[in-house]
Amino acid sequence: MIEHDPVEHLIGLLAKLPGLGRRSARRAVLRMLMQPEQAMLPLAAALRDAAAAVRRCRLCGNLDARDPCGICRDPNRDHGVICVVEGVAELWALERAHAHRGLYHVLGGTLSALGGIGPEDLAVQPLLARIAEGGVEEVILALPATVDGATTAHYLTDRLKPAGVPVTRLAQGVPMGGALDVLDEGTLAAALKARRAV
Numbered sequence: 634m635i636e637h638d639p640v641e642h643l644i645g646l647l648a649k650l651p652g653l654g655r656r657s658a659r660r661a662v663l664r665m666l667m668q669p670e671q672a673m674l675p676l677a678a679a680l681r682d683a684a685a686a687v688r689r690c691r692l693c694g695n696l697d698a699r700d701p702c703g704i705c706r707d708p709n710r711d712h713g714v715i716c717v718v719e720g721v722a723e724l725w726a727l728e729r730a731h732a733h734r735g736l737y738h739v740l741g742g743t744l745s746a747l748g749g750i751g752p753e754d755l756a757v758q759p760l761l762a763r764i765a766e767g768g769v770e771e772v773i774l775a776l777p778a779t780v781d782g783a784t785t786a787h788y789l790t791d792r793l794k795p796a797g798v799p800v801t802r803l804a805q806g807v808p809m810g811g812a813l814d815v816l817d818e819g820t821l822a823a824a825l826k827a828r829r830a831v
Contacts, residue, residue: 640666692763694739694756696721704728704737711735713770716825717760717789719743719777722814727775730818732825735773738763743781744788752788760789764796773828774802778811790831801828 640662647658665673689695690702697703704710714735718724724737740755763769772793776782786802793800804827813821 693724693737694721694741694759695724695737709734713768714773715760715763715769715771716773716775718775718813719782719785720814723775723777723812726814726816727821727825730821730825732818732822733773733775735771740776740785743776743779743785745781745784748781755785757789757792761792761796764793764798769796769798772798772800773825774800774831775813775825776802777813778803778808786831800831802831803828 644655644658644662647653647661648655650658653661665676686698687696688698688700690697690700690705692701692705695702695704699706711734714733715738716727716733716735717738717740718727719740719742721739724739727733727737738756738760740757740760742750742755744750744752744755760772764772772789774786774789776786790800803824816824
């Protein structure tokens with residue numbers, strides 16, 4: 634029987650995280666093991682707490698310990714503007730840029746014929762329901778500048794037309810094939826401010 638190695642298991646788990654390869658994971662584990670009381674035990678407690686407390690916001694799809702999330706509950710935000718994003722990473726990127734003071738809606742992906750992702754796989758119906766409630770004055774499509782992002786934007790534009798709400802899109806400046814969560818804050822802010830009608 635092969636004995637379980639907790640160090641190798643931890644390295645393997647960390648290596649699965651985005652941006653961390655096996656070498657970086659090994660360095661992180663070594664650093665934590667050198668000071669377990671200061672580094673490892675607080676991290677383990679924080680991971681356990683986050684896993685128990687964080688959930689999706691029922692209104693926008695953001696991740697937060699509160700439901701509705703802090704953004705949806707903020708009375709100082711413009712509740713008449715909804716920025717539609719592919720995922721939570723893009724929402725967080727826009728928040729870091731301090732470029733949008735309205736609300737968000739997380740689609741949970743983009744349409745992809747090759748990936749087998751259709752409208753029923755995305756949070757399109759909840760978006761339409763939010764708009765049907767009234768009070769929305771603009772929908773900003775902050776989707777990736779990819780073929781799938783453009784396809785999703787065209788689909789949403791067609792679905793939103795009957796509501797009579799102006800639909801805008803991020804201005805060019807977001808590179809083709811670029812993902813919002815890897816762009817710098819200045820590029821994101823400029824692209825959001827220079828948005829145009831679809």
